[in-house]
Amino acid sequence: MNRTTTGPSTAERMRSTSARATGAVLAIAGSDPTETSLHQLRADGTAVLLAPSDSTAIGLAWQAGAGGLPAVLELTDFAPLALREPVRSLVWLRGTLVAVPDDRARGLADDVAADHPHPALLDVGHGATLLRLRLDSAVVADSSGAEAVTVEDLLAADPDPFWEVETGWLQHLEEDHADLVELLARRLPSALRTGPVRPLGIDRYGIRLRIEGVSGDRDVRMDFTEPVDDAPSLSRSLRILVGCPFVNGLRARH
Structure with a gap:
């Protein structure tokens, strides 16, 4: 495992x-x-x-x-x-x-x-x-x-290495990779999927999602198998997380 x-x-x-x-x-x-x-x-x-x-x-x-x-x-x-x-x-x-x-x-x-x-x-x-x-x-x-x-x-402590580009990545996920967000959402327990699932944060350790449920919001974290330090590694870890190695990589928006 x-x-x-x-x-x-x-x-x-x-x-x-x-x-x-x-x-x-x-x-x-x-x-x-x-x-x-x-x-x-x-x-x-x-x-x-x-x-x-x-x-x-x-x-x-x-x-x-x-x-x-x-x-x-x-x-x-x-x-x-x-x-x-x-x-x-x-x-x-x-x-x-x-x-x-x-x-x-x-x-x-x-x-x-x-x-x-x-x-x-x-x-x-x-x-x-x-x-x-x-x-x-x-x-x-x-x-x-x-x-x-x-x-x-x-x-x-040091700030996350991706803090300066996180905004562009999350916006890119939301606007251009709704399919990837949906794949992540499907990996959540069905009891949690009570509303839209939105990207909330991303860092070298994993990704956070916000579930905007009918009875309130809930945040969940999905961790990578190991910390990452650069954009290619982060993109690979995201693809592994959704269980689909052929999903288009995530690139920072400039």
């Missing part, structure tokens, strides 16, 4: 959500939530954030000084497809928020850009200000429940 994988670790799922999330919300007690235009986890145990210079969060961070103030960053992982319930997971990063001095902002922005360029970095000093969130804890919640990981485990 082939041995299947068990899916990404909680820390890996958090890192992938952090990499994918296009926006985040910074919450500080006594103030309205602040939308951030950039967030990046750093190896030093902080998250670098970019917020509007005229926001309450910036003002409170400057007032708090070097000691900082408690804050929570909420990241939302939205499904690439128009699902009935679009949120796949939520991640909460709790820690101490500190302002980045002006004389260090440009150097930090360059460091962030070196890891992963982001157009919002052009706004540093022009209506947007950098902040640091010194991380104390991390929690993720999805359809299976909530789970916490240590900051050390979070920083040691």
